[in-house]
Amino acid sequence: EADIYQTPRYLVIGTGKKITLECSQTMGHDKMYWYQQDPGMELHLIHYSYGVNSTEKGDLSSESTVSRIRTEHFPLTLESARPSHTSQYLCASSKRDRDLEQYFGPGTRLTVT
Amino acid sequence: GEDVEQSLFLSVREGDSSVINCTYTDSSSTYLYWYKQEPGAGLQLLTYIFSNMDMKQDQRLTVLLNKKDKHLSLRIADTQTGDSAIYFCAEKSRAGTASKLTFGTGTRLQVTL
Numbered sequence: 001e002a003d004i005y006q007t008p009r010y011l012v013i014g015t016g017k018k019i020t021l022e023c024s025q026t027m028g029h030d031k032m033y034w035y036q037q038d039p040g041m042e043l044h045l046i047h048y049s050y051g052v053n054s055t056e057k058g059d060l061s062s063e064s065t066v067s068r069i070r071t072e073h074f075p076l077t078l079e080s081a082r083p084s085h086t087s088q089y090l091c092a093s094s095k096r097d098r099d100l101e102q103y104f105g106p107g108t109r110l111t112v113t
Numbered sequence: 114g115e116d117v118e119q120s121l122f123l124s125v126r127e128g129d130s131s132v133i134n135c136t137y138t139d140s141s142s143t144y145l146y147w148y149k150q151e152p153g154a155g156l157q158l159l160t161y162i163f164s165n166m167d168m169k170q171d172q173r174l175t176v177l178l179n180k181k182d183k184h185l186s187l188r189i190a191d192t193q194t195g196d197s198a199i200y201f202c203a204e205k206s207r208a209g210t211a212s213k214l215t216f217g218t219g220t221r222l223q224v225t226l
Contacts, residue, residue: 102214
């Protein structure tokens with residue numbers, strides 16, 4: 001079983017609040033990813049990182065930001081949450097040389113009221 | 114751009130075979146993947162196939178690739194209730210100088226008694 005963790009698992013928060021979704025992996029993977037999953041199931045890549053101090057935006061435009069100060073940690077931040085941010089957020093990681101075998105965390109289900 | 118399509122829903126009886134289909138558009142894809150997502154969980158890599166292969170078998174799972182038609186399928190033999198989940202196919206595609214996964218829309222498999 002993959003060692004990648006996300007907290008919180010569920011979050012209900014009011015509009016305008018700042019939130020940070022945590023993602024950590026203990027596998028020493030260089031590459032990490034954030035996906036947003038619609039209620040209709042589709043997954044969209046919103047951020048990825050190929051190592052410390054490297055972050056890139058994905059396919060789907062997102063108002064969230066990420067940071068990668070440590071290899072094992074890839075938090076995602078929303079400065080001012082809105083109802084349109086309500087979604088499931090999935091974090092994943094992969095090895096440098098096998099970057100397409102991604103290991104996923106359990107996800108954070110975010111609801112903004 | 115890349116586009117990966119799947120049918121949304123499949124219902125099978127326990128013990129029967131399930132076949133989940135996927136079509137993709139990027140003819141340069143070198144790897145194609147099948148992921149499984151159980152309720153409330155992240156994605157789990159089931160299997161993958163390299164584009165120069167036609168078929169790959171792993172226990173109850175058989176992956177068939179028709180590169181000419183850009184069609185990928187996952188066959189689950191002797192389907193069990195524990196196979197009930199959402200199944201995503203994914204293809205390798207390029208993001209600038211990097212590579213990334215593009216996921217299909219997901220197929221929800223329901224196994225009935």
